[in-house]
Amino acid sequence: MFNPSYLVALKSIWRKETNRFLRIWVQTLVPPVITMSLYFVIFGNLIGSRIGQMNGFDYMSFIVPGLIMMSVITNSYSNVASSFFSAKFQRNVEELLVAPVPNYVIIWGYIGGGVTRGLMVGFMVTCVSLFFVDLHIFNMFILILSVLCTSVLFSIGGLLNAIFAKTFDDISIIPTFVLTPLTYLGGVFYSINLLPEFWQSVSHFNPVFYMINAFRYGFLGVADVSLVWSFSVITAFIVGLYSLVAILLSKGIGIRS
Amino acid sequence: MYAIDLKGITKIYKGGVEALKGISLQVQEGDFYALLGPNGAGKSTTIGIISSLVNKSAGKVTVFGYDLDTQLEQAKSQIGLVPQEFNFNQFEPPLQILVNQAGYYGIKRKEALVRAEKYLKQLDLWEKRDQPSRELSGGMKRRLMIARALMHEPRLLILDEPTAGVDIEVRRSMWEFLQLINQQGVTIILTTHYLEEAEMLCRNIGIIDKGRLVENTSMKSLLGRLGTETFILDVDPPTHLPSSDAFSIKQTDEVTLEVEIDKAQSLNKVFSELSAQGIRVNSMRNKANRLEELFIELVEKGAKNV
Numbered sequence: 239m240f241n242p243s244y245l246v247a248l249k250s251i252w253r254k255e256t257n258r259f260l261r262i263w264v265q266t267l268v269p270p271v272i273t274m275s276l277y278f279v280i281f282g283n284l285i286g287s288r289i290g291q292m293n294g295f296d297y298m299s300f301i302v303p304g305l306i307m308m309s310v311i312t313n314s315y316s317n318v319a320s321s322f323f324s325a326k327f328q329r330n331v332e333e334l335l336v337a338p339v340p341n342y343v344i345i346w347g348y349i350g351g352g353v354t355r356g357l358m359v360g361f362m363v364t365c366v367s368l369f370f371v372d373l374h375i376f377n378m379f380i381l382i383l384s385v386l387c388t389s390v391l392f393s394i395g396g397l398l399n400a401i402f403a404k405t406f407d408d409i410s411i412i413p414t415f416v417l418t419p420l421t422y423l424g425g426v427f428y429s430i431n432l433l434p435e436f437w438q439s440v441s442h443f444n445p446v447f448y449m450i451n452a453f454r455y456g457f458l459g460v461a462d463v464s465l466v467w468s469f470s471v472i473t474a475f476i477v478g479l480y481s482l483v484a485i486l487l488s489k490g491i492g493i494r495s
Numbered sequence: 496m497y498a499i500d501l502k503g504i505t506k507i508y509k510g511g512v513e514a515l516k517g518i519s520l521q522v523q524e525g526d527f528y529a530l531l532g533p534n535g536a537g538k539s540t541t542i543g544i545i546s547s548l549v550n551k552s553a554g555k556v557t558v559f560g561y562d563l564d565t566q567l568e569q570a571k572s573q574i575g576l577v578p579q580e581f582n583f584n585q586f587e588p589p590l591q592i593l594v595n596q597a598g599y600y601g602i603k604r605k606e607a608l609v610r611a612e613k614y615l616k617q618l619d620l621w622e623k624r625d626q627p628s629r630e631l632s633g634g635m636k637r638r639l640m641i642a643r644a645l646m647h648e649p650r651l652l653i654l655d656e657p658t659a660g661v662d663i664e665v666r667r668s669m670w671e672f673l674q675l676i677n678q679q680g681v682t683i684i685l686t687t688h689y690l691e692e693a694e695m696l697c698r699n700i701g702i703i704d705k706g707r708l709v710e711n712t713s714m715k716s717l718l719g720r721l722g723t724e725t726f727i728l729d730v731d732p733p734t735h736l737p738s739s740d741a742f743s744i745k746q747t748d749e750v751t752l753e754v755e756i757d758k759a760q761s762l763n764k765v766f767s768e769l770s771a772q773g774i775r776v777n778s779m780r781n782k783a784n785r786l787e788e789l790f791i792e793l794v795e796k797g798a799k800n801v
Contacts, residue, residue, distance in 0.1 A: 337571060
């Protein structure tokens with residue numbers, strides 16, 4: 239049975255996590271907005287005007303959903319990865335480990351922090367994009383569901399990274415060598431229909447592709463693969479990674495001696 | 496009721512290091528218990544296992560009757576931990592640290608703020624409540640960890656070297672505070688390298704050495720094992736070193752004598768002999784290293800037996 243005190247604990251972890259990234263807003267909230275503004279200017283305005291249309295839309299309108307999603311992914315991930323690893327490094331994770339807090343409350347508390355930052359940055363980037371493009375929303379429900387699921391998934395990914403990390407290098411390796419390539423190759427800047435058949439098949443193994451696909455559908459109403467399949471893949475990844483994190487924490491891997 | 500009951504606790508770390516070799520130990524509710532031992536003896540590992548920061552390899556732990564294996568959350572709720580190293584977020588201010596910690600124990604924010612004010616005031620930290628905690632002095636950081644451990648009002652407070660590196664004034668105020676909360680019914684387990692601290696505060700004592708509990712008894716009975724006692728006498732400058740067949744005496748400086756007497760002997764005899772030799776005693780105090788002598792003796796005995 240759910241103990242009401244767990245809800246207080248969950249709120250406490252979430253508040254602590256949110257305060258953390260708000261306290262250092264110059265490092266956490268401003269850079270992604272500036273980076274994405276540059277993407278809008280360079281890829282959208284300058285280069286995009288020479289590219290023409292993509293899937294029936296002008297290039298700027300096509301890449302905006304992908305760029306918003308890219309900022310949500312990287313911020314959700316890095317928030318949890320750096321926060322949980324810092325808590326391990328400074329040993330203040332022990333504050334949680336000695337308290338009567340079940341592991342699932344700890345996990346969702348950190349996810350809550352990652353999702354809050356991811357969505358906050360996503361919203362700010364969306365606001366900036368309005369200076370460059372006239373945004374139309376095709377399906378608000380799909381839009382919100384896809385961005386929420388993606389943020390949850392990458393928050394769990396960040397937690398998994400932090401559990402295994404032993405040095406600060408370890409929490410930058412995965413974003414640099416795995417997350418960034420997956421995002422760039424997930425169809426942020428192009429429709430996979432442009433790729434040769436072999437690379438189209440390879441793209442289907444990239445989970446980020448399904449997230450951008452669903453999110454773009456929310457804005458534009460066009461998708462490279464079916465939404466049911468996209469959400470099935472995202473859900474499968476969430477369940478898989480969540481289970482892995484839950485098992486690791488219950489065994490004390492990376493947090494207890 | 497036992498505040499803690501350890502039965503056959505062993506801990507083997509990765510790499511095969513056996514930190515604890517079957518420790519069994521009980522601490523009564525309301526006790527002020529000292530856990531002593533040389534560096535690396537297994538004190539922190541024992542505390543880590545009780546507070547569930549370290550996974551035990553074998554054995555059973557109960558905290559106020561709650562089994563750590565089957566009733567983990569109830570057991571955790573009984574314990575407040577003050578670890579050896581500063582383990583709070585150094586970027587957060589004390590008030591936020593305390594309110595967060597209370598939240599993890601299910602205490603709502605409104606109540607948490609009231610408790611935080613109470614403990615920050617009691618521990619002289621209220622003025623620093625909004626200052627980043629990295630800017631606090633060492634003594635303040637130690638007191639902050641005590642306040643944090645008390646936020647959920649635990650029945651058992653475990654302190655791992657709480658006065659390490661703090662000045663004597665702060666140390667004494669911490670002793671007074673700990674004595675006060677012990678009188679209010681909180682069981683306290685303390686590890687320390689200051690044996691004077693253990694002797695002054697604790698009623699019972701356990702000594703761990705090389706992963707084994709080599710002693711577990713009352714402070715009184717342990718100290719009672721000392722055959723002799725040493726007193727320091729402040730005297731008027733003596734013209735000569737007094738001699739005595741009944742007790743050993745040495746002069747440490749011009750106005751100080753150190754007299755070691757057998758427990759069975761009377762102090763009256765010391766005074767009458769010194770008086771007969773024309774030495775005037777102005778004041779007298781017990782040499783506060785009695786526990787230290789026993790501690791070294793027990794640990795050395797343990798080393799020989801290995």
